[in-house]
Amino acid sequence: MSEKKELVAELARHPFMRGFAPEAVERMAECVEGIREWDEDALIFRAGGEADMCYLVRGGEVAIEIHSPGVGSRIVQTVSHGQVLGWSWLFEPHQWAFDARVLTPASAFVLRGEAVRKCMDEHHDLGYLMMSRFAGLIAARLQATRLQLLDLYASRD
Amino acid sequence: MQAVTELPTINPMAPVPHEVVGKRRETYDTMTLELAAPEPFESRPGQFNMLYPFGIGECAISISGDPSRTDRIVHTIRDVGAVTHALHALDIGDHVGVRGPFGTPWPMEAAEGKDLVIVAGGIGLAPVRPAIYEALNHRDRYEQFVLLYGARSPEDLVYLDEIKEWRSRFDAHVDVSVDSAPSGYRGSVGVVTRLIPSADFDPEHAVAFVIGPEIMMRFSVTELRALGMPRDQIYISMERNMQCAVGFCGHCQFGNTFVCRDGAVFCYDDIHSYLPIKEV
Ligand SMILES: Cc1cc2nc3c(=O)[nH]c(=O)nc-3n(C[C@H](O)[C@H](O)[C@H](O)COP(=O)(O)OP(=O)(O)OC[C@H]3O[C@@H](n4cnc5c(N)ncnc54)[C@H](O)[C@@H]3O)c2cc1C
Numbered sequence: 204m205s206e207k208k209e210l211v212a213e214l215a216r217h218p219f220m221r222g223f224a225p226e227a228v229e230r231m232a233e234c235v236e237g238i239r240e241w242d243e244d245a246l247i248f249r250a251g252g253e254a255d256m257c258y259l260v261r262g263g264e265v266a267i268e269i270h271s272p273g274v275g276s277r278i279v280q281t282v283s284h285g286q287v288l289g290w291s292w293l294f295e296p297h298q299w300a301f302d303a304r305v306l307t308p309a310s311a312f313v314l315r316g317e318a319v320r321k322c323m324d325e326h327h328d329l330g331y332l333m334m335s336r337f338a339g340l341i342a343a344r345l346q347a348t349r350l351q352l353l354d355l356y357a358s359r360d
Numbered sequence: 361m362q363a364v365t366e367l368p369t370i371n372p373m374a375p376v377p378h379e380v381v382g383k384r385r386e387t388y389d390t391m392t393l394e395l396a397a398p399e400p401f402e403s404r405p406g407q408f409n410m411l412y413p414f415g416i417g418e419c420a421i422s423i424s425g426d427p428s429r430t431d432r433i434v435h436t437i438r439d440v441g442a443v444t445h446a447l448h449a450l451d452i453g454d455h456v457g458v459r460g461p462f463g464t465p466w467p468m469e470a471a472e473g474k475d476l477v478i479v480a481g482g483i484g485l486a487p488v489r490p491a492i493y494e495a496l497n498h499r500d501r502y503e504q505f506v507l508l509y510g511a512r513s514p515e516d517l518v519y520l521d522e523i524k525e526w527r528s529r530f531d532a533h534v535d536v537s538v539d540s541a542p543s544g545y546r547g548s549v550g551v552v553t554r555l556i557p558s559a560d561f562d563p564e565h566a567v568a569f570v571i572g573p574e575i576m577m578r579f580s581v582t583e584l585r586a587l588g589m590p591r592d593q594i595y596i597s598m599e600r601n602m603q604c605a606v607g608f609c610g611h612c613q614f615g616n617t618f619v620c621r622d623g624a625v626f627c628y629d630d631i632h633s634y635l636p637i638k639e640v
Contacts, residue, residue: 266549278545
């Protein structure tokens, strides 16, 4: 199998791609810059940095951290196999809001954000699918954040 | 539906003194007490005792030890007010009044031959620990065994040594998540409900025991239902504040139901109308 075909096949197996038609996976594969691996403690991106890449995590665990002067860094979520790391590359001003730090050696498909956005513009079916996937992710994240704010484990009554 | 538990034949209102023989700090506000049972103490997973630190008051505390050990009664207690504070202050050799056991048990038989999924939040791991012991002591009775445990922060996690032990078993899927953690924490971070969709079980062929603060139980049940788990395969423990423990006083009543007499473990199918699930 050619390298490109192998990449398409591997990308198609990523849980985020479930339900994508084969042509859609091929189009997304065109946007893949490569598969990257990181060691423990590596910083994948930093808050305020340009959000130019989309990461589909293949393995390992990555912490999303926020730093607040006086409070220090806190982990607000961890992302692992099969999940997407960040969506800031999809929306203006394309700037990361959090740090992403590797907890256990991780690897991800790295897609060029600009290329994915262009592909979504040119192929509206794919664009719609991507937008509904990300809307689902963002809604789930919002729900989780509200639960964290409610404090699920607070004393009762 | 759960059968109403028979009341003990001894006077259920009279506390019997028990000696404290072990004490262990779990977290900054939670302690485990071990009491010597004057005679073999039989209980089923999910039942509770009324503990009475003499002269202070009484409160319901679930039994958190291994039900196969009848010489010891184990309770894990979070210090939230006068009575629980007095229980924390007990030393080895002190005595505490005990009435019990009371309450409906976790329906272990309903899970036999099926996947058993336990979702516990915060101190809720204590009341379900006897069910975990029982399931792991008789592992062959169940298909998948899944334990999903969430707490507010790493400092709020109880029974860390045991969790490590359970996680190392090849026949148990154990996942732990905290709401937030300081940088450098190596575990999973996010609300416990998030662990449900990625756990390995067949929702139509599983029984779930859910326990924790009510809000956590509501959202856990929503996730289980979203995966297709029928209402009558979900059991929850309603640990609402109670006083008499024998269905007299009405303190813990909701609708026609008394938590102390008819619970604390309920089939979700029987009480779902009392637990409205609102969108946040
Ligand atoms: C069936 C059952 C099993 C329980 N098992 C355990 C256990 O294993 N370990 C444990 O630490 N606690 C358990 N509890 C809760 C425990 O009974 C209460 O925390 C205790 O009664 C508090 O008494 P207190 O005098 O220390 O505090 P209080 O001064 O009476 O209360 C302190 C605060 O906690 C709130 N509160 C008290 N009890 C409850 C309750 N049941 N639900 C919601 N809020 C409450 C009060 O409103 C108040 O805000 C259980 C409760 C029930 C009903």
